[in-house]
Amino acid sequence: xxxxxxxxxxxxxxxxxxxxxxxxxxxxxxxxxxxxxxxxxxxxxxxxxxxxxxxxxxxxxxxxxxxxxxxxxxxxxxxxxxxxxxxxxxxxxxxxxxxxxxxxxxxxxxxxxxxxxxxxxxxxxxxxxxxxxxxxxxxxxxxxxxxxxxxxxxxxxxxxxxxxxxxxxxxxxxxxxxxxxxxxxxxxxxxxxxxxxxxxxxxxxxxxxxxxxxxxxxxxxxxxxxxxxxxxxxxxxxxxxxxxxxxxxxxxxxxxxxxxxxxxxxxxxxxxxxxxxxxxxxxxxxxxxxxxxxxxxxxxxxxxxxxxxxxxxxxxxxxxxxxxxxxxxxxxxxxxxxxxxxxxxxxxxxxxxxxxxxxxxxxxxxxxxxxxxxxxxxxxxxxxxxxxxxxxxxxxxxxxxxxxxxxxxxxxxxxxxxxxxxxxxxxxxxxxxxxxxxxxxxxxxxxxxxxxxxxxxxxxxxxxxxxxxxxxxxxxxxxxxxxxxxxxxxxxxxxxxxxxxxxxxxxxxxxxxxxxxxxxxxxxxxxxxxxxxxxxxxxxxxxxxxxxxxxxxxxxxxxxxxxxxxxxxxxxxxxxxxxxxxxxxxxxxxxxxxxxxxxxxxxxxxxxxxxxxxxxxxxxxxxxxxxxxxxxxxxxxxxxxxxxxxxxxxxxxxxxxxxxxxxxxxxxxxxxxxxxxxxxxxxxxxxxxxxxxxxxxxxxxxxxxxxxxxxxxxxxxxxxxxxxxxxxxxxxxxxxxxxxxxxxxxxxxxxxxxxxxxxxxxxxxxxxxxxxxxxxxxx
Numbered sequence: 163x164x165x166x167x168x169x170x171x172x173x174x175x176x177x178x179x180x181x182x183x184x185x186x187x188x189x190x191x192x193x194x195x196x197x198x199x200x201x202x203x204x205x206x207x208x209x210x211x212x213x214x215x216x217x218x219x220x221x222x223x224x225x226x227x228x229x230x231x232x233x234x235x236x237x238x239x240x241x242x243x244x245x246x247x248x249x250x251x252x253x254x255x256x257x258x259x260x261x262x263x264x265x266x267x268x269x270x271x272x273x274x275x276x277x278x279x280x281x282x283x284x285x286x287x288x289x290x291x292x293x294x295x296x297x298x299x300x301x302x303x304x305x306x307x308x309x310x311x312x313x314x315x316x317x318x319x320x321x322x323x324x325x326x327x328x329x330x331x332x333x334x335x336x337x338x339x340x341x342x343x344x345x346x347x348x349x350x351x352x353x354x355x356x357x358x359x360x361x362x363x364x365x366x367x368x369x370x371x372x373x374x375x376x377x378x379x380x381x382x383x384x385x386x387x388x389x390x391x392x393x394x395x396x397x398x399x400x401x402x403x404x405x406x407x408x409x410x411x412x413x414x415x416x417x418x419x420x421x422x423x424x425x426x427x428x429x430x431x432x433x434x435x436x437x438x439x440x441x442x443x444x445x446x447x448x449x450x451x452x453x454x455x456x457x458x459x460x461x462x463x464x465x466x467x468x469x470x471x472x473x474x475x476x477x478x479x480x481x482x483x484x485x486x487x488x489x490x491x492x493x494x495x496x497x498x499x500x501x502x503x504x505x506x507x508x509x510x511x512x513x514x515x516x517x518x519x520x521x522x523x524x525x526x527x528x529x530x531x532x533x534x535x536x537x538x539x540x541x542x543x544x545x546x547x548x549x550x551x552x553x554x555x556x557x558x559x560x561x562x563x564x565x566x567x568x569x570x571x572x573x574x575x576x577x578x579x580x581x582x583x584x585x586x587x588x589x590x591x592x593x594x595x596x597x598x599x600x601x602x603x604x605x606x607x608x609x610x611x612x613x614x615x616x617x618x619x620x621x622x623x624x625x626x627x628x629x630x631x632x633x634x635x636x637x638x639x640x641x642x643x644x645x646x647x648x649x650x651x652x653x654x655x656x657x658x659x660x661x662x663x664x665x666x667x668x669x670x671x672x673x674x675x676x677x678x679x680x681x682x683x684x685x686x687x688x689x690x691x692x693x694x695x696x697x698x699x700x701x702x703x704x705x706x707x708x709x710x711x712x713x714x715x716x717x718x719x720x721x722x723x724x725x726x727x728x729x730x731x732x733x734x735x736x737x738x739x740x741x742x743x744x745x746x747x748x749x750x751x752x753x754x755x756x757x758x759x760x761x762x763x764x765x766x767x768x769x770x771x772x773x774x775x776x777x778x779x780x781x782x783x784x785x786x787x788x789x790x791x792x793x794x795x796x797x798x799x800x801x802x803x804x805x806x807x808x809x810x811x812x813x814x815x816x817x818x819x820x821x822x823x824x825x826x827x828x829x830x831x832x833x834x835x836x837x838x839x840x841x842x843x844x845x846x847x848x849x850x851x852x853x854x855x856x857x858x859x860x861x862x863x864x865x866x867x868x869x870x871x872x873x874x875x876x877x878x879x880x881x882x883x884x885x886x887x888x889x890x891x892x893x894x895x896x897x898x899x900x901x902x903x904x905x906x907x908x909x910x911x912x913x914x915x916x917x918x919x920x921x922x923x924x925x926x927x928x929x930x931x932x933x934x935x936x937x938x939x940x941x
Contacts, residue, residue: 213254216246217261244322247288276332284322319357397493405430419465471496516570519584527582528644531596540637543593544651545630548663550589555782564621631658635669683736699920706905709935713769716754747778771804800830860894
């Protein structure tokens with residue numbers, strides 16, 4: 163009786179289950195949504211709707227129940243909720259349980275508690291079976307196995323039936339046994355097959371969705387492939403077996419200059435250069451036939467005839483039976499990469515400013531010239547522009563760079579075809595001159611080169627009259643390697659600098675040793691300044707008329723770690739005429755004013771004089787340097803600083819020196835002419851230099867007591883000083899008698915060992931406070 167009723171119930175509600183399958187199929191279909199959050203909201207709404215419909219389907223089955231006893235009903239809702247748990251999302255299954263469970267509770271009756279419990283239990287079992295579906299299917303034979311799917315569904319129905327039977331025990335004791343006897347057999351016989359039958363409908367929906375997703379994935383893949391084909395930066399073409407164009411993407415068309423319509427149906431030969439190597443073509447065809455692919459560098463030709471380098475990847479695609487389908491060719495235009503490579507080579511081997519060969523390229527050309535001139539001679543000329551840094555500071559770097567470029571083109575125009583001309587530094591150039599003749603012949607060419615270099619050069623409205631110091635060495639007379647030849651020419655150039663600039667010097671090995679020694683000494687002195695080995699001593703100057711301190715001269719000393727305390731004569735000759743001379747002069751001035759500031763803080767004002775080379779005074783930027791330096795010591799009185807310059811150095815540019823002296827005086831800095839009388843002075847010369855002091859050379863002062871000539875010369879200098887409104891200062895005063903004679907002549911300021919020896923800065927104030935000038939007797 164119960165079995166028949168249950169079968170009728172399940173059959174009657176088959177339409178409900180089929181409808182639920184269709185609802186599941188519709189609401190579980192995947193869709194695309196760009197916004198991730200919106201997609202999640204839409205999916206959750208679908209899940210809730212699906213669960214609601216499953217719950218309503220369960221309610222429909224409850225309205226066609228099988229009554230076992232009064233208040234105890236059996237129907238198809240158990241199958242529906244178990245399948246809801248197995249195939250719906252937990253959110254949907256929960257909604258179905260909530261709807262169906264609420265309605266069953268509403269119906270009431272003696273079986274309400276076990277009825278609701280059965281609904282909860284089968285839903286949970288469905289969720290467990292659904293969560294373990296893939297694992298169970300693999301364990302039973304694989305997801306594609308019909309046997310595995312049947313066992314999985316049947317086991318779900320069997321578990322749900324067993325649970326329903328067990329939960330019958332929750333009924334009241336009075337009817338428990340009767341109900342159990344009536345439902346055990348029909349439930350165990352009907353629920354598993356019903357679950358299996360309707361479960362396969364849901365499996366069909368899943369398979370349908372899987373096929374749909376696969377088709378969509380394939381369509382998306384094809385769409386992506388089409389996007390890649392259309393928008394790829396590389397050229398892509400599709401060829402048939404005869405290398406005829408089937409298609410070409412826009413990048414390939416842009417690369418070659420052909421329109422797509424011009425390529426379709428034509429042979430690949432239309433993009434091959436006319437001189438395309440037949441052997442290479444056979445190699446490509448052989449690789450395609452044997453390996454099915456080819457990759458390499460092949461030249462292509464644009465529509466306008468321009469040939470360009472191209473990296474090509476060719477792959478043959480075949481049908482499943484091995485028949486040729488199509489050949490896909492990917493082409494990458496290497497023109498830009500080639501240009502970049504050439505630019506890198508140019509930067510590596512050529513000067514970026516002038517485009518001339520740089521040092522590495524000059525060395526390569528020199529090696530070639532050395533190998534190419536058997537029986538001839540190769541001259542290596544190293545040229546450094548004289549005082550070019552001053553032009554840079556005076557006119558600015560832009561003008562300086564343009565001058566270098568103009569000079570480079572000017573010199574390059576006068577060279578022979580096999581000559582090499584390169585720039586190896588800021589204002590340094592190298593010439594490699596291979597000649598079939600001998601050294602005298604090459605020297606004539608070098609002299610012409612030097613004359614050409616001295617011609618005026620114009621740049622940005624400025625005209626420069628340049629000169630250069632040039633060093634030369636000859637191969638094979640100087641039988642060594644290219645790098646050493648360049649170094650020897652460089653050393654000879656430094657010799658030309660030392661000998662007065664604007665000349666040509668040929669490399670001499672013996673002189674090379676002296677030059678290297680001087681450069682090593684110069685580097686050691688630069689290091690001594692940086693590590694604090696250089697310091698200033700001070701020699702007082704006294705006024706004879708009142709016995710007061712007039713000032714002090716700053717004298718450089720070197721506390722050498724091995725040689726002890728060195729006077730300037732031991733090392734200054736190595737500095738003279740070098741760029742470091744200006745650096746050292748500025749350092750001395752700054753250091754001297756620091757000492758003066760310290761003495762002022764101690765209560766003593768001491769005027770100070772420092773020695774400077776005239777090139778330091780006339781160098782661009784010197785006045786600006788002095789302005790900044792004096793601003794660092796605003797507490798010092800005006801005319802605290804005095805600069806001493808050598809008389810004979812002023813002859814090179816008298817007008818510029820005079821202008822500099824006037825500008826220094828305006829800043830509050832006085833100037834004295836040192837070693838006066840040793841140069842080639844004249845009255846007009848003395849008149850043109852507005853120096854405030856004239857220092858009589860100590861050689862005249864020292865011997866004036868024994869030499870009437872020197873005494874007369876000193877007297878004349880003192881007279882000249884008074885006549886031109888200058889004040890005379892006598893150095894080399896070794897005795898009080900010297901001082902007395904000078905005082906009688908009218909020379910009031912004296913300096914020398916007879917007054918005090920040079921002393922460290924720390925000792926000067928103590929000496930000043932304790933010194934008293936002895937009474938002098940006129941000689």
